[in-house]
Amino acid sequence: MSAAPVLCIEHLEVDNRLTVQHLQFYPGQLVHVVGSNGAGKSTLLSCAAGLYAEHRAHVMLRNKPLSEWPLNLLAQERCLLEQGVTCQFEISVREVLNFYGVTTDIPEQLAVALELKSLLNRPITQLSGGELQRVHIARCLLQIWTCISRGEALIFLDEPMQGLDVKYQLAVMDFLTALVAQGNCVIMSCHDLQLTARYATDCVMLEGGRVTASGIKSAVLTAANLSRCFGCEFNLIYSENAYEFYLPRLIP
Ligand SMILES: Nc1ncnc2c1ncn2[C@@H]1O[C@H](COP(=O)(O)OP(=O)(O)OP(=O)(O)O)[C@@H](O)[C@H]1O
Numbered sequence: 001m002s003a004a005p006v007l008c009i010e011h012l013e014v015d016n017r018l019t020v021q022h023l024q025f026y027p028g029q030l031v032h033v034v035g036s037n038g039a040g041k042s043t044l045l046s047c048a049a050g051l052y053a054e055h056r057a058h059v060m061l062r063n064k065p066l067s068e069w070p071l072n073l074l075a076q077e078r079c080l081l082e083q084g085v086t087c088q089f090e091i092s093v094r095e096v097l098n099f100y101g102v103t104t105d106i107p108e109q110l111a112v113a114l115e116l117k118s119l120l121n122r123p124i125t126q127l128s129g130g131e132l133q134r135v136h137i138a139r140c141l142l143q144i145w146t147c148i149s150r151g152e153a154l155i156f157l158d159e160p161m162q163g164l165d166v167k168y169q170l171a172v173m174d175f176l177t178a179l180v181a182q183g184n185c186v187i188m189s190c191h192d193l194q195l196t197a198r199y200a201t202d203c204v205m206l207e208g209g210r211v212t213a214s215g216i217k218s219a220v221l222t223a224a225n226l227s228r229c230f231g232c233e234f235n236l237i238y239s240e241n242a243y244e245f246y247l248p249r250l251i252p
């Protein structure tokens with residue numbers, strides 16, 4: 001990889017939840033963080049995004065520890081979609097999105113990709129789970145849209161596929177693929193290994209709070225790694241840059 005890393009994690013320890021010796025992420029990567037429930041994916045994304053002040057010194061954004069980044073500048077360079085965000089106020093989707101964007105216009109590319117237009121005048125409290133998830137993804141990206149437009153953003157998404165039907169899953173992944181083609185870096189957790197197999201450029205595999213494999217997708221998504229990580233029997237074929245992925249079986 002010739003470009004400089006956008007993010008580097010060194011010697012990160014979070015209680016007994018997560019240990020990372022060394023991880024690097026580059027512009028133009030779409031990284032899927034995979035692992036079983038409780039493996040540490042959300043913890044990794046939260047720490048890497050700088051949510052926990054006590055761990056910021058171990059995360060370097062563009063070669064400078066997060067602990068040295070003023071929070072207002074950090075908020076313009078990286079965004080984090082967390083799981084389970086709720087909004088109790090009876091305000092419209094447009095009002096929610098305007099709060100996060102630097103202008104009141106919602107970028108056309110974002111509105112089209114996430115099919116937001118029909119949602120804009122609806123109260124956010126009356127959306128379905130999948131509709132709300134699309135708004136949350138948009139809200140998160142709007143926060144750093146200027147940086148995304150320059151192709152320099154770092155986008156953390158914790159299970160963005162949650163609640164989305166298959167069409168929107170593909171639409172969101174296609175959109176993220178377009179953003180990384182502009183030079184942005186996306187790091188997301190994902191439980192759908194079929195999507196990981198199709199869309200990720202790179203993967204980080206976590207088991208019990210430790211990184212057990214990382215790097216290009218074809219090196220991480222092997223039957224042996226997946227079977228060990230998830231405790232299921234995996235059957236997959238990788239050839240000509242594509243996977244054939246069969247539903248795994250529980251090990252009897
Ligand atoms: N705030 C917290 N305080 C203490 N332990 C926590 C906290 N949040 C999560 N944990 C624990 O840390 C471990 C990692 O949790 P984490 O949420 O990072 O896992 P995950 O891989 O994202 O899981 P899932 O796939 O279920 O979302 C789990 O054992 C969890 O119980």
